[in-house]
Amino acid sequence: MKKYFTFLFAISLVSTAAVAEVQVQDLWVRASTGPNTAVYMKLNNTSGSGVSLINVSSPVCASAELHEIADVEGAKRMQKISAIHVPAKGNTSLEPGGIHIMLMALETPLTEGQKDIPLTLEFSHGEKVQLTAPVKAQ
Numbered sequence: 001m002k003k004y005f006t007f008l009f010a011i012s013l014v015s016t017a018a019v020a021e022v023q024v025q026d027l028w029v030r031a032s033t034g035p036n037t038a039v040y041m042k043l044n045n046t047s048g049s050g051v052s053l054i055n056v057s058s059p060v061c062a063s064a065e066l067h068e069i070a071d072v073e074g075a076k077r078m079q080k081i082s083a084i085h086v087p088a089k090g091n092t093s094l095e096p097g098g099i100h101i102m103l104m105a106l107e108t109p110l111t112e113g114q115k116d117i118p119l120t121l122e123f124s125h126g127e128k129v130q131l132t133a134p135v136k137a138q
């Protein structure tokens with residue numbers, strides 16, 4: 001059963017990556033410990049022009065925001081940003097301690113081992129990419 005789900009996950013990544021100018025790698029959602037949780041990934045732009053991730057949505061939460069971690073008077077705080085830029089022929093990593101996607105007001109807790117969290121990523125050039133993400137503890 002576990003192999004079956006892994007296979008489906010791999011197929012969904014390959015099918016979107018084949019048509020996308022922006023490839024999504026190492027996608028995962030952090031297991032929730034409260035009403036919100038974070039999503040991490042590496043965005044790889046194969047095209048010759050820069051693009052930005054401008055919107056994210058998921059049926060598992062009320063809304064999703066793009067966040068960065070900034071130093072505010074000596075303390076690290078998350079703050080909302082309007083876009084995550086991916087340079088031409090380059091990549092941008094969303095990772096713990098840095099830029100991330102925040103799923104706000106989860107419908108239900110997300111637990112380690114879930115593999116099918118649906119996400120829709122919308123980019124500045126009009127492309128929408130649908131993915132499913134696994135949930136990991138860290």
Ligand SMILES: [Cu+2]
Nearest residue numbers: 067078101102
């Ligand atoms: Cu955040």
